[in-house]
Amino acid sequence: MADDVTTESAAPATVAVTIDGTTFDAKPGELVIAAAERAGVYIPRFCWHPRMSSVGMCRMCLVEVDTGRGPALQPSCMIEVADGMVVETASDKARQAQDGVLEFLLVNHPLDCPVCDKGGECPLQDQTVAFGPGESRMVEEKRHFEKPIAISELVALDRERCILCDRCTRFASEVAGDPLITFIGRGNTTQVNTFPDDPFSSYFSGNTVQICPVGALTATPYRFKARPWDLEQVESTCTTCSVGCRIAVQSSSDRVVRHLGVDVDPVNWGWLCDKGRFGFEATNSDDRLTSPLVAGPAGAGLVETSWSVALDRAVEGLTAEGGSVAVIGGARLTNEDAYAWSKLARVALGTDSVDAQLGDGLPAPFVLGLPRATIDEACEADVLVLLAPDLKEELPVLHLRLRDAITNHGLQVIELATTDTSMTSLAAVSLRYRPGDAASAVRTLLDASAESDPSWAQARQLLSGGSVVCVLGRPSLAEAADSVVAAADLLLTELSAVTFLPALRRGNVLGALELGLAPGMLPGRVTLDDGRDWFTRAWGELPAVPGLDTAGILAAAADGRIQGLVLLGSDPLADFPDRELARRAIEGAGFVVAVDCFLNDSSRQADVVLPAATSGEKDGTTTNIEGRISRVQQKVTPPGTARADWIIAVELADRLGIDLGFDSLGAIWAEIERLAPSFSGVTRARLSGPEALAGILPDPIGPPADRPGPLRHHPVPHQVSVPPVDAYALRLVSGRRLYDAGVGVARAPHLAGLAPGAPLLVNPYDLDRLGVADGETVRVTSRTARLDAVAAADVGVPRGVAVMAFNQPGPGAAELIDIADPVTDVLVETR
Amino acid sequence: MARLSAENVELAREIIGRYPRSRSALIPLLHLAQEQDGWVSEEAMVHIAELLDLTPAEVLGTASFYEMFKREPVGRYLLNVCTNISCLLLGGEELLEHCSARLGVPVGGTTPDGLFSLEEVECVAACTEAPAVQVNYRYFPEVTPESADQLLDDLAAGRLDEVVPPHGTLSRVRPPTPTRWAGRGREGLAIPPGGVRP
Amino acid sequence: MTVSDVAPIVSARRDDPAALTIDGYLASGGYEGLRAALARTPAEVLDEVKAAQLLGRGGAGFPAGQKWGFLPPGKTPYYLVVNGDESEPGTCKDRVLLERDPHQLVEGVLICAYAIGAAQAFIYIRGEMPLAHERVLTAVAEAYERGLAGRNIDGTDFSVDVVVHWGAGAYIVGEETALIESLEGRRGMPRLKPPYFPAAIGLYQQPTVVNNVETLSNLPWILRHGAAAFTALGTEKAHGTRLFAISGHVRRPGVYEVEYGTTTFRDVIYDERYAGGLGDGRELKAFIPGGASAPWLFPEHLDLPLDPSVVGPAGSMLGSGAIVVMDDTTDVVKAALRLVRFYAHESCGKCTPCREGTTWLATILSRIVRGGGKADDLELMLDVADNISPPPFPRAGWADRGIEPIAFPYRRTTICDLGPSVVSPLRSAIERFRPEFDAYLALALDPARTGVPVEVNRGR
Ligand SMILES: Cc1cc2nc3c(=O)[nH]c(=O)nc-3n(C[C@H](O)[C@H](O)[C@H](O)COP(=O)(O)O)c2cc1C
Ligand code: SF4
Numbered sequence A: 001m002a003d004d005v006t007t008e009s010a011a012p013a014t015v016a017v018t019i020d021g022t023t024f025d026a027k028p029g030e031l032v033i034a035a036a037e038r039a040g041v042y043i044p045r046f047c048w049h050p051r052m053s054s055v056g057m058c059r060m061c062l063v064e065v066d067t068g069r070g071p072a073l074q075p076s077c078m079i080e081v082a083d084g085m086v087v088e089t090a091s092d093k094a095r096q097a098q099d100g101v102l103e104f105l106l107v108n109h110p111l112d113c114p115v116c117d118k119g120g121e122c123p124l125q126d127q128t129v130a131f132g133p134g135e136s137r138m139v140e141e142k143r144h145f146e147k148p149i150a151i152s153e154l155v156a157l158d159r160e161r162c163i164l165c166d167r168c169t170r171f172a173s174e175v176a177g178d179p180l181i182t183f184i185g186r187g188n189t190t191q192v193n194t195f196p197d198d199p200f201s202s203y204f205s206g207n208t209v210q211i212c213p214v215g216a217l218t219a220t221p222y223r224f225k226a227r228p229w230d231l232e233q234v235e236s237t238c239t240t241c242s243v244g245c246r247i248a249v250q251s252s253s254d255r256v257v258r259h260l261g262v263d264v265d266p267v268n269w270g271w272l273c274d275k276g277r278f279g280f281e282a283t284n285s286d287d288r289l290t291s292p293l294v295a296g297p298a299g300a301g302l303v304e305t306s307w308s309v310a311l312d313r314a315v316e317g318l319t320a321e322g323g324s325v326a327v328i329g330g331a332r333l334t335n336e337d338a339y340a341w342s343k344l345a346r347v348a349l350g351t352d353s354v355d356a357q358l359g360d361g362l363p364a365p366f367v368l369g370l371p372r373a374t375i376d377e378a379c380e381a382d383v384l385v386l387l388a389p390d391l392k393e394e395l396p397v398l399h400l401r402l403r404d405a406i407t408n409h410g411l412q413v414i415e416l417a418t419t420d421t422s423m424t425s426l427a428a429v430s431l432r433y434r435p436g437d438a439a440s441a442v443r444t445l446l447d448a449s450a451e452s453d454p455s456w457a458q459a460r461q462l463l464s465g466g467s468v469v470c471v472l473g474r475p476s477l478a479e480a481a482d483s484v485v486a487a488a489d490l491l492l493t494e495l496s497a498v499t500f501l502p503a504l505r506r507g508n509v510l511g512a513l514e515l516g517l518a519p520g521m522l523p524g525r526v527t528l529d530d531g532r533d534w535f536t537r538a539w540g541e542l543p544a545v546p547g548l549d550t551a552g553i554l555a556a557a558a559d560g561r562i563q564g565l566v567l568l569g570s571d572p573l574a575d576f577p578d579r580e581l582a583r584r585a586i587e588g589a590g591f592v593v594a595v596d597c598f599l600n601d602s603s604r605q606a607d608v609v610l611p612a613a614t615s616g617e618k619d620g621t622t623t624n625i626e627g628r629i630s631r632v633q634q635k636v637t638p639p640g641t642a643r644a645d646w647i648i649a650v651e652l653a654d655r656l657g658i659d660l661g662f663d664s665l666g667a668i669w670a671e672i673e674r675l676a677p678s679f680s681g682v683t684r685a686r687l688s689g690p691e692a693l694a695g696i697l698p699d700p701i702g703p704p705a706d707r708p709g710p711l712r713h714h715p716v717p718h719q720v721s722v723p724p725v726d727a728y729a730l731r732l733v734s735g736r737r738l739y740d741a742g743v744g745v746a747r748a749p750h751l752a753g754l755a756p757g758a759p760l761l762v763n764p765y766d767l768d769r770l771g772v773a774d775g776e777t778v779r780v781t782s783r784t785a786r787l788d789a790v791a792a793a794d795v796g797v798p799r800g801v802a803v804m805a806f807n808q809p810g811p812g813a814a815e816l817i818d819i820a821d822p823v824t825d826v827l828v829e830t831r
Numbered sequence B: 001m002a003r004l005s006a007e008n009v010e011l012a013r014e015i016i017g018r019y020p021r022s023r024s025a026l027i028p029l030l031h032l033a034q035e036q037d038g039w040v041s042e043e044a045m046v047h048i049a050e051l052l053d054l055t056p057a058e059v060l061g062t063a064s065f066y067e068m069f070k071r072e073p074v075g076r077y078l079l080n081v082c083t084n085i086s087c088l089l090l091g092g093e094e095l096l097e098h099c100s101a102r103l104g105v106p107v108g109g110t111t112p113d114g115l116f117s118l119e120e121v122e123c124v125a126a127c128t129e130a131p132a133v134q135v136n137y138r139y140f141p142e143v144t145p146e147s148a149d150q151l152l153d154d155l156a157a158g159r160l161d162e163v164v165p166p167h168g169t170l171s172r173v174r175p176p177t178p179t180r181w182a183g184r185g186r187e188g189l190a191i192p193p194g195g196v197r198p
Numbered sequence C: 001m002t003v004s005d006v007a008p009i010v011s012a013r014r015d016d017p018a019a020l021t022i023d024g025y026l027a028s029g030g031y032e033g034l035r036a037a038l039a040r041t042p043a044e045v046l047d048e049v050k051a052a053q054l055l056g057r058g059g060a061g062f063p064a065g066q067k068w069g070f071l072p073p074g075k076t077p078y079y080l081v082v083n084g085d086e087s088e089p090g091t092c093k094d095r096v097l098l099e100r101d102p103h104q105l106v107e108g109v110l111i112c113a114y115a116i117g118a119a120q121a122f123i124y125i126r127g128e129m130p131l132a133h134e135r136v137l138t139a140v141a142e143a144y145e146r147g148l149a150g151r152n153i154d155g156t157d158f159s160v161d162v163v164v165h166w167g168a169g170a171y172i173v174g175e176e177t178a179l180i181e182s183l184e185g186r187r188g189m190p191r192l193k194p195p196y197f198p199a200a201i202g203l204y205q206q207p208t209v210v211n212n213v214e215t216l217s218n219l220p221w222i223l224r225h226g227a228a229a230f231t232a233l234g235t236e237k238a239h240g241t242r243l244f245a246i247s248g249h250v251r252r253p254g255v256y257e258v259e260y261g262t263t264t265f266r267d268v269i270y271d272e273r274y275a276g277g278l279g280d281g282r283e284l285k286a287f288i289p290g291g292a293s294a295p296w297l298f299p300e301h302l303d304l305p306l307d308p309s310v311v312g313p314a315g316s317m318l319g320s321g322a323i324v325v326m327d328d329t330t331d332v333v334k335a336a337l338r339l340v341r342f343y344a345h346e347s348c349g350k351c352t353p354c355r356e357g358t359t360w361l362a363t364i365l366s367r368i369v370r371g372g373g374k375a376d377d378l379e380l381m382l383d384v385a386d387n388i389s390p391p392p393f394p395r396a397g398w399a400d401r402g403i404e405p406i407a408f409p410y411r412r413t414t415i416c417d418l419g420p421s422v423v424s425p426l427r428s429a430i431e432r433f434r435p436e437f438d439a440y441l442a443l444a445l446d447p448a449r450t451g452v453p454v455e456v457n458r459g460r
């Protein structure tokens, strides 16, 4: 046991390592197990996972390593390559050690493979076949535990099968930051478990199932659904949110049964959030729309009909008042769908009032014109400024990537927030501003002469050197977008090299905006005005003036200025921040067409409902927050006669007497590549080639000179005026939670119960001041509405602020917000 | 049974202050809870988790690794009979059996009156005084079946109250407060290599 | 016999209750070592300790000064952690130092902290030793009161805080990296060395010196009397004195301080000044020379000197300074079982071979002892043992049978030495006393017995 310590010396570019007789160049710092794998030698392992720290505890990866002092057994997952190192992975001694470990692992393993979900894809089973001993030499009874126990709503644990590799527990604490499962006990009776009655309710729990090397952890939504050998799979991209995690979509008997994370370097590293992983359950829901519906005779509600009848009705309704049509939604669509609808709106419906965002995002020309950062750039920045909603709730895997950068690579985060978020404890500095005052907060941050307390000074200090990336989104739906725009404009003006990662949530919202599903914007990041000539030549005549955004459309519909409303996979009644306006708009619109997968509050009131295909049911591409374009692929048949949105667009155009000019996805993409400047050079061939496995970023040099663009946002520093604070009122903050009342959650049986509800969170001091008890039901009154809510004390909420999650089951924040107000103040009283 | 009392929370904060990182206070705080209640309850673990900004699972993970933390109530007197090698050679196993018979409980059990719990333990570093017994971790050397009977009688009669506090109490000396000097030893402070020159 | 009469170094005050108070300690030359240290530069103190070639007394026997020298320059803060977790079966010498001469340890800690420039020192004491806690805490408090700990020690600008910390019952925490994990409030599971040598990446990932209680208790003497006086004692490779705990079948079990390297096993076991020999008419069957983890030695090895550089090549180790004597009444099968059970119980559970292997061995062996042995059980156990510690396993020679010794240390498929340690008692007993195992196996062939008792291994 001689203690010796290696001293650091200047690292060479590569080191020569000999593995099983073959010498090759390895990267300094690389682990032997990883180097061997690159060299084509697979060393068996259970505890090692390339995306987590090495613990070297299963001992399966023992190999003989010789660094000049003679061969010694070493765990290859802990040893870094060194120049001249000789490794034998299959020598007698190494094999003996590996066989021994395997036998030890099987000593207490139940070997219930025939009834185990993992059977057929189990590393333990595979290694046993590949390396293992024939039969058990242990006659003693095995370790017993109560068979599977639910450790959360989504994950079940069979402790008898567990081989204590520490993968799930390491994931929970290291990667997810939710150390809710742990080793309990010691030695041979160690088990993995939760604290009693404190479930593993992590947004990332499903990853533990994926990385469990045996069948100890199983996903409740998948248990006994299929056997691995019955599964078919395609690789695709998750569109639950806009991070763009790569997934494997697996099906059995034409039903999606599982999503697995696929490890791509620039994006998700193999991780998924549970909503992305299990949300496919909604796709399989019996509530899916399978055939078109039309409003029956008065009072009869919606009745099923044929596509031709429905399309005729739609065209009839939308052309009745010619010109006053608008399209809301489209962030659920693929890029190809979005392009088709963008073109349909401009050339066939004659409107530029199209908006994929629902008053909850940022202005399209602003977002598309910002200098963009990738996730990697955000992680590698010297300083990250966060002015965004709670990322763990809205862009969960981006949260994981940033968390890794912070905890393992020293990323310094300056958080600007109105209340505590999941980033608060991780940030180098977390600064508070009052809702509506984001811009003045940034001004104070950038103003060296401003007097402020030490944390502001510390933040200023951090900002003073190095590269800065800003993650930018809407921190609260009760705070107008303008305050965020003004804040970003200040950053742009003061920090010349700042780049932005937009924190906009919906699946393909950035693709939709980029393809023109935004007022005043045409496909390829060009404005209607800049692109008018180019597109008129290709498309024909375009609307004369920029159209309205969703707030504008809804206001116009409420006033009867817009007659025909198309809801393109959108539900303004649930998702638009101002529910009262949405209500009046849907009532006021003369004719409503909904294209959707489900009936929702809004589409239930439509005149025509067209069933759409959703993810897993169609091919195409999608664009993530970075602008990275990746393929989505069809695995199963859409239910009934549901079809892809682009087909619906073509059919509607057809009935309007317009030929959109394409009849296949290939043709659409060819047109996008040819016409939409920012997509120039991203050919379909590239998109199906190996280069596209991690997605393709558009060429940063910009489009060829003959095309319009590229769009640049020019900051116009401006003041945002916010009403003074009323001492009796609390200023409202409303953000989304991962699990909400949306259909994606509500129709997925295993997720539906997870929506946490929307208590009104208030600082205990304020509760005291108001004479309200923690947990008491209170009356909440805003300028426009009044509702009852349960008040809960929360020290993470600053004084003078009240937090209420958006779109939870039951009446909520959307009732209180008036979209025209820069901020929402509420009075809280006992009933 | 319970969360830490106000007084113990006070003490807990002082203990936390001794360490560069608060989690290091976890084992001392578990001892504190055990001193308060005689065992470590779930409520206490939850409370400790709050004090250290950990999850209850993390507290349980650590607590369950260590033999001394009892997560179920034990008797007022925890009788630990060593049967490891040196004690084994001098009758430790027989002594354990004797105690079990005398108390009428199996090894690991607690007498119905809640007075005694009996455990077989590993080497307690009293090998030269074998066979050794600890009662609430107070040493009793070279115990014979006869002297064990006497010991149990004395304990039951309260004659050893001075020497053997109830289960959970370890050191009765509190560390000097404050032990810290202006935080110079705290993590992050660069002390020149080779120490500070007088 | 060559029992030397050198004056004790670390146990001089063990029978002097006055030494428990700072005044008594000061009166017997206490804190003079610290003052001598403070009068020099830390680098000079480090050189003195290096010159003394003070070998670690915790088990591994690595030279203390050399270990301190590994601290990477500039990567501050450094920490000092005192290993007072003594729990190796047979070992009880640190307890004596903690309970009987706590100031000596505190002084040693301060000297080390000064030499290495420690930002903070932690004395980690085994949880099951409340008396030691009380004594050391009192000593630390007194040292603070007298300005000998804390800020500006003894009027110099050297400052260091000493924190007394205690464990909660886990043998493995004595392993230095597990000790660090435990001190960080975690489960005491060892870290792999390399890369986690404490001197490089230790407490809070900072360079850390971990030393045993006895090791540090030598420092006051060394600083007072000089390295030369220290190296004048003992042999070329083993200097000074060392504490040995002699237990088991001897007349006067106890902790004795002897000159290192020159004294033999025979001396400490048989000499009247030490353990005084075995009981009347009893013969020596075997003895454990360095704590339960050491391979056993036998009567023909009695004349080996207590020198690690001799005992290692002879097939065992001096380890933690614990000699356990077994006379001819000993049931070695049961003795081996008890130790195998110990390792199974104390395995931290991190490494598969240790977690599963130790328990498997304990189950087989207890089945054998209960009369359920099977013919191939011994071979199976040895094979299982090989999968924890790949052969050849160190062992003592057996001249009568022409068996050559195999030198220490053992190889391992595990992270730390706990796993392979289970093999020491098992192999020692089986190889030397096979007939006794066969006798147990024969029980199972007794037609009067039916069935194989099965041990059920239940987790909770
Ligand atoms: C399983 C195991 C248990 C150990 N237990 C102790 C112990 O109780 N006390 C101790 O001082 N060292 C123990 N050690 C040795 C320590 O790891 C470490 O080598 C020692 O504390 C260093 O101090 P030293 O150099 O002063 O001897 C143990 C080692 C192992 C592998
Ligand atoms: S050898 Fe045993 S005790 Fe040591 S780290 Fe491995 S499992 Fe733990």
Ligand code: FES
Pocket (backbone or CB within 6 Å): A044, A045, A046, A047, A048, A055, A056, A057, A058, A059, A060, A061, A062, A075, A076, A077, A078
């Ligand atoms: S994979 Fe290396 S020890 Fe588990």
